[in-house]
Each structure stands twice: as C-alpha cells, then as structure tokens.
Amino acid sequence: MTIRSAVVTPGEDLRRPEISRGGRAAAAGPAGAILVLLLMACLPYLVEPGLTSELVTLCYLVTLASMWNLLAGYAGMVSIGQQAYIGLGAYALFLANDHGLDVYTGTIVVSAVVALVAWPLSYLAFRLRGGYFAVGTWVIAEVVRLVVVRFDSLGGAGGRGLAAVTEDPLLRRAFTYWLALGVMAAAVLGTYLVLRSRLGLDLQAIRDDETAANSVGVDVTRGKRVIYVLAAAGCAAAGAVICVDGLGVASPGQIFGVQYSALMIFMVVIGGIGTVEGPVIGALVYFLLDKYFAQSGVWYLVIVGAAAIAVSLYLPRGLWGTLDRRSGLAIFPVARRVHGHQGTARPETRT
Amino acid sequence: MLEVEHLAVSFGTLRVLDDVSLAIPPGQAVGIVGPNGAGKSTLINAVSGTGQVSRGTVRLAGRDVTHTSAARRCRWGIGRSHQIPRPFGDLSVFENVLVAAERGAGLRGRDAAAQALRSLEATGLLSAANTMAGAVPLLGRKRLELARALATSPQLLLLDEIAGGLTEGEADELVSTVLSLKQAGVTIMWIEHVVKALVQVVDRLVCLAFGRIVADGSPEEVLASREVAEVYLGGALA
Numbered sequence: 001m002t003i004r005s006a007v008v009t010p011g012e013d014l015r016r017p018e019i020s021r022g023g024r025a026a027a028a029g030p031a032g033a034i035l036v037l038l039l040m041a042c043l044p045y046l047v048e049p050g051l052t053s054e055l056v057t058l059c060y061l062v063t064l065a066s067m068w069n070l071l072a073g074y075a076g077m078v079s080i081g082q083q084a085y086i087g088l089g090a091y092a093l094f095l096a097n098d099h100g101l102d103v104y105t106g107t108i109v110v111s112a113v114v115a116l117v118a119w120p121l122s123y124l125a126f127r128l129r130g131g132y133f134a135v136g137t138w139v140i141a142e143v144v145r146l147v148v149v150r151f152d153s154l155g156g157a158g159g160r161g162l163a164a165v166t167e168d169p170l171l172r173r174a175f176t177y178w179l180a181l182g183v184m185a186a187a188v189l190g191t192y193l194v195l196r197s198r199l200g201l202d203l204q205a206i207r208d209d210e211t212a213a214n215s216v217g218v219d220v221t222r223g224k225r226v227i228y229v230l231a232a233a234g235c236a237a238a239g240a241v242i243c244v245d246g247l248g249v250a251s252p253g254q255i256f257g258v259q260y261s262a263l264m265i266f267m268v269v270i271g272g273i274g275t276v277e278g279p280v281i282g283a284l285v286y287f288l289l290d291k292y293f294a295q296s297g298v299w300y301l302v303i304v305g306a307a308a309i310a311v312s313l314y315l316p317r318g319l320w321g322t323l324d325r326r327s328g329l330a331i332f333p334v335a336r337r338v339h340g341h342q343g344t345a346r347p348e349t350r351t
Numbered sequence: 352m353l354e355v356e357h358l359a360v361s362f363g364t365l366r367v368l369d370d371v372s373l374a375i376p377p378g379q380a381v382g383i384v385g386p387n388g389a390g391k392s393t394l395i396n397a398v399s400g401t402g403q404v405s406r407g408t409v410r411l412a413g414r415d416v417t418h419t420s421a422a423r424r425c426r427w428g429i430g431r432s433h434q435i436p437r438p439f440g441d442l443s444v445f446e447n448v449l450v451a452a453e454r455g456a457g458l459r460g461r462d463a464a465a466q467a468l469r470s471l472e473a474t475g476l477l478s479a480a481n482t483m484a485g486a487v488p489l490l491g492r493k494r495l496e497l498a499r500a501l502a503t504s505p506q507l508l509l510l511d512e513i514a515g516g517l518t519e520g521e522a523d524e525l526v527s528t529v530l531s532l533k534q535a536g537v538t539i540m541w542i543e544h545v546v547k548a549l550v551q552v553v554d555r556l557v558c559l560a561f562g563r564i565v566a567d568g569s570p571e572e573v574l575a576s577r578e579v580a581e582v583y584l585g586g587a588l589a
Contacts (some may be wrong), residue, residue, distance in 0.1 A: 198453055201442075201446060201449065201453065202450065202454065204442055205450045207441070208441055208442060209437045209438070211421075211433075212433065212437035212439065213439070214420065214421040215401055215421050215425055216425060216450055216451035216500075216503055217422050217426045217454035217456075217503055218422055218450060219420075220422065335443060335446070336449065337445075338464075338468065338480040
C-alpha cells in the first residue's frame with residue numbers, strides 16, 4: 001500500500017511546528033546531572049576509600065531501580081525475575097575473567113552476552129501476561145540458577161571468587177567505584193535517551209493503553225522485547241558490578257535471590273514509577289535507610305515496610321512523581337510541548 | 352478496498368457475528384446501523400485486528416489480513432476510533448496524536464509533528480495540544496480518538512460512534528470533517544446511532560441485527576425497508 005491520502009489540508013502555520021522538551025530547565029537538567037556525575041567521578045581523589053565503597057552500592061541500586069522502572073513503569077512488565085540477569089551477569093563475569101578479560105571490560109562484554117540470552121528467553125516470558133508474567137519471570141530466574149549451579153567450574157552451589165582482579169587494594173577500590181559509576185550513568189542517561197526517542201513515545205503509549213497503542217500502529221511486542229533485553233543487559237551489568245565489588249559471589253542463592261526484585265520494586269515505588277528521576281530518588285532513600293537502620297535488626301524491616309506503606313497510601317506516585325506533578329519540575333524532561341499556536345500554552349522561547 | 356467474507360465471531364457459545372459478507376469499494380462511505388448487541392463493534396474489531404475472528408476472511412486491498420496484527424493493519428492503512436475512548440492518559444494530547452503519526456503513518460521528526468498538528472486542527476483539539484489526555488473530558492476524548500485515527504493517514508477509516516452526545520453545531524462540524532476525508536478519497540466505515548449525522552456522509556447503509564446483515568443499500572432504501580423497521584420497532588408495527 002503505497003499511496004497515502006492527504007487527509008487534512010495543512011494550515012500554513014502548522015507546517016513548521018515548534019516542539020520543545022520540558023520547561024525552562026530543559027537543558028539545565030541533564031547538564032546538571034552530567035556535572036554531578038563528573039564530580040562523583042573525582043571522589044576517589046577527594047575522599048576516603050570507605051565512602052566510595054559505600055557509593056558502589058548506591059550506584060548499582062540506582063542501576064537496578066532504573067532497569068525495573070523501564071520494565072514496569074514504561075512497558076508495563078512487572079517482572080519479579082530480574083535476578084536471573086543479575087546472577088547471569090555475575091557468573092558470566094567469571095567466564096570472561098577466566099578467559100583473560102579484565103573485570104572492567106568484562107562487564108561490558110557480559111551485559112552484551114546476557115542481552116543475547118535474554119532475547120530468546122523473552123519469547124518464553126511473553127507467552128504470559130500480568131500476574132502470570134511476573135511469576136513466569138521468577139520461574140525463569142530459578143531455572144537459570146539451577147542450570148548455573150550444575151557447573152562445578154562456576155563453584156557449583158557454593159559460590160566462588162574472582163580469579164584475576166587488580167592487585168593494589170586502593171586502585172581496585174577506585175576502579176570498582178568508577179565501574180559502578182559508569183554503569184549507573186549508562187543506565188540513567190540511557191533510560192533518558194530511550195524515553196526521548198520514538199521508541200520512548202511508543203513505550204509510554206503501551207504503558208497507558210496497549211490495545212490503543214496497537215491500533216495506532218505501534219508494534220507493542222517489539223517495543224516490549226527491546227525493553228526486556230535492555231533491562232536484562234542493565235541488570236547483568238549491575239550483577240557484574242556486585243560481583244566485582246564482592247570479589248566474587250557468596251552463593252548462587254544470594255545473587256539469584258528474589259530479594260533483588262523486592263528491592264527494585266521498593267525503590268521504584270518509593271521514588272516514583274514511570275519517571276526517570278524516581279528510581280534515583282528511591283535508590284537514595286533505600287541506601288540511606290539501609291545505612292542508618294540496617295543494624296536495628298527487626299526494626300529495620302519494620303521501618304522499610306512502613307516507608308513503603310506510607311508512600312503507597314499517601315503518595316501513590318512516589319516521592320518524585322508527586323513533586324513532579326505539583327511543580328512540573330523535571331531534571332530529565334521527556335514530554336514534548338507545542339509552541340507558537342494560538343491557544344496552545346503561553347508563548348515560551350525554545351530552550 | 353475492504354472485503355469481508357463469511358465472517359463469524361463467537362465468544363464462547365455466543366455467536367456475535369454469523370456469516371457476514373461485505374465488500375466496500377475504494378472511496379465509498381458506508382454507515383453501519385443496528386440495535387445494541389447486533390455485532391457492529393465486533394465487526395469493526397475484526398476488521399481492525401483488535402478482536403478475534405472465528406471463521407471467514409478479511410481482505411484489505413486484495414491482501415488477506417485475517418491473521419495480521421492490528422498494528423500492521425494500521426500501518427497498511429486502517430485507521431480506527433474506539434467506541435469507549437482509549438486515550439494515552441499520561442501523554443499530552445499532542446503526543447497521543449504524534450505516536451499515531453510516527454507509527455501509523457510512518458512519519459518522522461517535523462513531518463510527524465506537522466501531521467499530528469493538522470489532525471488536531473481538523474478535530475478542533477489544537478488548543479488542547481499540551482493538555483494531558485487523561486484530563487480531557489469525554490467529548491474531547493472522542494475527538495482525540497478521531498484525531499489519532501486521522502494522524503495514521505488511513506485509507507480505510509473505521510469510526511465507532513463518534514457523534515453521540517455532541518450538540519447540533521458540534522455534530523455539523525464533525526460531519527464536515529468526515530466529509531472532507533471522504534472527498535480526499537478515504538474509504539469510510541462508520542457505526543453510528545445518530546442517523547441524522549450518518550446520512551449526510553454515507554453512500555450506503557448496512558443494517559446489522561443479531562450478527563447478520565439484514566439490509567444493505569442506499570440510505571433511503573435501507574431506512575425505508577421493512578427489515579429495518581422490524582429490527583428497530585419489532586414485527587408488530589411493520
């Protein structure tokens with residue numbers, strides 16, 4: 001079908017539409033974020049290694065939260081099985097490391113390889129919907145774990161350590177931190193870039209109404225599959241970071257544990273699902289809760305649970321989602337605004 | 352343009368469409384009328400690919416699309432509105448239409464944006480371009496359905512009750528919009544209870560009842576026919 005009908009006669013002023021992204025802070029937000037990342041990159045020269053070690057945790061938490069947000073917040077896929085890819089990332093790093101690849105380049109290779117594994121697995125997972133999909137992803141994660149522990153070279157059921165790592169502990173800590181920071185930056189900025197693209201608009205349409213998305217020509221399954229694979233790659237990178245940070249994997253049960261999914265859901269819900277900034281805020285909140293209350297035993301769980309309940313009841317859009325709604329603030333502006341037509345918003349210069 | 356042959360749709364044991372055959376030549380505007388539950392929306396869903404088909408075939412410009420996804424059918428030229436509006440609530444009105452222009456019509460960048468804005472202008476939604484679609488009232492949502500369908504550059508436009516609840520002036524505007532589409536060569540299939548609006552546009556009227564076509568012809572013929580009177584008023588008055 002090649003001939004397209006000229007459906008509506010264009011008004012002269014509609015031929016050159018002015019479209020901008022976000023408010024006045026449109027460019028300032030991402031620039032500020034990059035500045036913060038650059039500052040963070042300088043930290044190993046400025047602060048004690050203890051602090052950067054703690055920040056490694058924050059970095060992979062942000063990465064994980066961003067990936068889960070991409071899945072659930074934008075493509076409507078509530079997965080409780082991302083630990084499949086976290087674990088695969090960590091274990092694939094052993095393989096890469098054994099074959100002489102350093103752990104830093106290894107992380108990049110590993111996330112690409114895991115993406116290739118996630119592609120066929122998506123066909124399996126996508127046969128299921130809603131709650132069944134969620135449980136299905138968990139089952140996939142368990143199966144992956146059971147397969148991995150079959151290999152004695154990977155430590156079997158006992159976990160194992162990384163063979164070759166940077167010798168000097170000070171350097172190693174700095175390198176690990178930079179790796180974690182790089183992975184986090186890629187996850188957050190990558191999410192932002194995806195959402196600004198045509199695919200991002202598709203995803204938001206899918207999130208809001210799958211049937212309608214389909215009937216305006218959006219290839220819903222393809223969009224979801226791309227996101228599923230990207231999220232797997234991101235989780236694998238986070239898994240590799242966890243592995244490098246811990247100099248190995250304590251046990252398959254830990255790295256393939258469903259607690260990672262619970263954590264991801266918690267961070268995204270607290271921060272604000274369906275926003276780029278939300279998962280970052282959520283991860284920060286969890287990081288601080290963990291830092292200051294982890295020693296409180298049972299009370300720690302009570303506090304984390306109470307925070308989750310309070311936010312879901314009173315701020316269902318999460319911390320950032322609520323702020324965003326009230327103030328129109330966006331560090332990573334995704335929405336498009338139309339300018340220059342009578343009646344469409346107040347005139348605003350393009351930033 | 353569209354050929355539906357021996358179409359049957361069943362939900363469980365309930366047969367909603369039973370052996371419906373209908374051919375619409377290019378450029379024709381066909382109105383579909385019939386009582387509630389006659390299978391009108393089911394027919395549109397079967398043609399657009401949103402609903403299932405139990406038996407029969409749907410052909411678009413000679414190509415069998417019975418098992419083609421709704422998204423692909425849209426890219427091949429079928430645009431539709433939904434009876435119950437399905438806006439992308441957390442996107443702006445403009446973005447709602449932009450997706451349709453990008454994916455349905457396959458446009459990019461400024462071309463897509465221009466197409467989206469033209470569709471908004473044609474449906475009187477331009478002033479609401481930056482409003483969140485979820486905050487738009489029902490009438491606006493119905494217009495948004497039409498705007499989105501237009502933005503996909505349809506060759507076959509399926510309209511599912513878009514005139515209900517409009518004031519006379521609004522209905523007139525709608526009629527002139529649809530008429531201009533027809534003049535541009537778009538084939539139209541329009542389900543409508545507001546027959547007054549419908550007859551101003553369509554060349555042909557099809558009456559569905561109990562999943563079957565009971566009358567098919569010029570609007571005057573069909574509205575005057577005994578079958579249609581029976582369907583709407585019951586046998587007693589006919």
